[in-house]
Amino acid sequence: MGTPRPLPPKVPPAERGALRIADRVVAKIAAQAAREALDVLPGAVPHATVTVHHDIARVRVSLELDYPCDLAARCAAVRGQVVRRVEQCTAMAVPEVDIDIEHLHSTHTRPGAAGRDRRLR
Numbered sequence: 001m002g003t004p005r006p007l008p009p010k011v012p013p014a015e016r017g018a019l020r021i022a023d024r025v026v027a028k029i030a031a032q033a034a035r036e037a038l039d040v041l042p043g044a045v046p047h048a049t050v051t052v053h054h055d056i057a058r059v060r061v062s063l064e065l066d067y068p069c070d071l072a073a074r075c076a077a078v079r080g081q082v083v084r085r086v087e088q089c090t091a092m093a094v095p096e097v098d099i100d101i102e103h104l105h106s107t108h109t110r111p112g113a114a115g116r117d118r119r120l121r
Contacts, residue, residue, distance in 0.1 A: 031048040
């Protein structure tokens with residue numbers, strides 16, 4: 001048999017290559033984080049779009065919420081959870097999370113709402 005081949009020199013981890021996470025993957029993480037922050041209505045799943053530039057993600061989340069509720073508090077909860085999860089899962093900075101409230105659903109008129117005794121005419 002021949003002589004063993006020499007091992008290639010060790011390359012530091014920072015010089016081995018790059019990791020790129022697709023915008024749509026970051027958007028899925030953000031949408032899931034928004035779901036975690038809210039009691040999501042059936043069929044009212046949050047949707048997120050993301051723009052990534054270098055290691056900075058700018059997020060926009062579209063929501064449907066029950067009303068009446070404290071809209072500012074619900075949006076703050078979503079923002080906080082989205083920032084935490086995206087930073088935790090991707091190591092990207094998230095300087096802004098824009099929230100679009102697409103629909104408000106009345107808890108009194110929503111089908112299947114607890115205590116609904118009458119029909120609206």
